[in-house]
Amino acid sequence: MDGFSGFFGALGEVAILTAQTLRELVRPPLEFKLWIAQLDQGGVQSWSITFLTAIFTGMVMASQFAIGLAPFGASLYTGKLVALGIVRELGPVLTALLVGGRVGAGFTAELGSMAVTEQIDAIRALGANPVRKLVVPRVLAMVIALPLLTVMADLVGCAGGVFITMAEVGITFRFGVLQMIETIGVPDMLHGIGKSAFFGYFIAIIACWVGMNTRGGTEGVGHATTRTVVWTSITILVSDFFLTRLFLAVYG
């Protein structure tokens, strides 16, 4: 019973935080400096981890498909399968899981430390709004940065797939690229990018809510950070199913 009421209580509080974030997002003056700082911290600084993950994912998929499709004489379709798999599913989900772990944990650790050292109370006492100063820039940064990182992951993953397909199947680079361009349509791109915007919101809002509600000193910060990684990962994986169904209904 506690578990259920705790879950719905948390859901309600996250919904309230979302409403406050939307209200503060459009209230002037806009805090561009804080937004850009978070875009840099959450987005720009996540490019290397995204790049590395995407290229190896593309290469692994191409290796598996090239060998797996060979008995059916379908090795030439390796590029198509890799492209669709990465753009529609693995690009957004893997990027979100990795960035969620890296950035979400960072958000919670930072805000959690501020909460236990009364810095969030100090923000309010000094006449500012913690949602405006802390939550809005982080949510905005993730909603913008994650789709951009996903596009990069798509391109890099497909490139990795092309290189391995060239080596395993013997296609030319030109054939591989044209095959992928032919395979991926605008709906496929929108499908993946649309999902990643939702994932960005989930990561930031959960991380900020957990961080701002941290209690219990440094030990509490540790627990909160762990909680964020678990909750964001589960939310990404569960919501992926529902978002996929939604986008399939919209874009096909």
Add this chain to the structure above:
Amino acid sequence: MSAPLDPTPVTAVVDDEPTAVRKAPGEPGEVIIRFSDVHKSFGSKVVYEGLSFDVRRGETLTIIGGSGVGKSVCLKMLIGLLKPDGGSIQAFGQEVVGMDEKQLLPVRSRIAMLFQGGALFDSMTVAENIKYPMIEHRWGTPERMDERVHEVLDLVDMPGVEQLKPSELSGGMKKRVALARTIAIEPEVILYDEPTTGLDPITIRRINGLILRLQERLGVTSVVVTHDMDTVFTVTDRLALVYQRGIAFTGTPEEARNSELRFLSEFVKGGRGTLDEDLV
């Protein structure tokens, strides 16, 4: 019968207008803060059941009591960081309970709080920390803010640290910088939450001296929550004891020392009071 509340309303906040505009100082001794029958609980833990006391303009009221009785809670309720479950808290004639964050802005420009650990923002320099409330309350021009940073750092004997980060400061220095930030927008009331906890005796004396100096130079009203008896006897005009979910005593430190409340007299003497019912 306690003195009447200062009826002058808190300066209203109008969008895009500075909030630092303030009224002329009132009469010394008039009641500017009043807690009436305040109740507060955290879950099943009852912290206050009928907390009532006044703070008068220009005085230093020190609140003492055992650990965990809710002394800091009382300061946080005054500036709206915590909401009481019942009762009334008035500041400068206005009811604070029920105010939203926007309505609390003018209250927070007149009543500032020094947090226990300083609560300086780690990601900012000392100068940026001190400018923070000035920017939020639109206190003055950027040039005037720069000047003010130097002024308040001089006032707390910390010149030349503007560009340092809080992580580069010692515990005592952090407290002094936090105090500089607290007084930056010239509040009329300063709330000190355990200002000397965890500091060495020399730094404690220095902080106590600063509290006195601020009262003399700026004429501020102070509410100090502390366990430290040196602080109590150095800075206090009036003492309040939090005991059994309310205020059990108010009076001068001398009256406290001679009080028949054994817990209080032993507490004030620095002895080991116990919290047994029969001591009060």
